[in-house]
Amino acid sequence: MRDAMIEGAQAPEIEGVTVCARAAFDAQSSDVLDAAGVLLLTPENLGYMSGxxxxxxxxxxYPCLDRTEGLPYALCIRAGSDGTGTRRGVETIVAGLRWRAIQEPLICRGDWRxxxxxxxxxxxxxxxxxxxxxxx
Structure with missing residues (x-):
């Protein structure tokens, strides 16, 4: 799903955007501070976002607080069940950061399709x- 998201962001007809993909453990606050938008992808683990x-x-x-207000973001959850707890957890954090969702979270529920x-x-x-x- 990550690769598909990157592929979509790098579509040939989109010329003015540079895509920088980072695994969550590798991403730094400087990546967010340099970003014009953020795509978040997480599995649902025990009803919550990934560790x-x-x-x-x-x-x-804290390094991004008050410095990324209004940053557009989108959330994608690969949910084994319903994704509700994961969504709530992420949305609580991004609300504190005052990021702006570009759409409702994409929640891919159930067996792989x-x-x-x-x-x-x-x-x-x-x-x-x-x-x-x-x-x-």
């Missing part, structure tokens, strides 16, 4: 196209 995404927020929250890749690709393209057009 890696939580670690990212723990490390980057191929359309999860198409939806992830579309989300990446939406973010990049919106940034390129100055909409976000």
């Amino acid at each position: 890696a995404l939580k670690d990212f927020f723990d490390r980057c929250y 191929e359309n999860f890749l198409a939806s992830s690709r579309e989300l990446g393209m939406l973010m990049a196209a919106g940034l390129d057009a100055g909409v976000f």
Whole structure:
């Protein structure tokens, strides 16, 4: 799903956006401070975001607080059940950062389906196209 999201963000018709993909453990606050938008992807683990995404927020929250207000973001959750706890946890953190969701979270629930890749690709393209057009 990550690769599909990147593929969508790098669609050939989108020329004015540079994509920088980082695993949550590798991402730094400087990556967020340099970003025009952020795509977040996490599995649902025990009804919550992954430990890696939580670690990212723990490390980057205060350095980004008051410096990234209004940053457009989108959330994609690969949920085994319903994704509600994961969504709530992420949305609580980004509300504190005052980031701006570009759409409702994409929650891919249940058994694996191929359309999860198409939806992830579309989300990446939406973010990049919106940034390129100055909409976000």
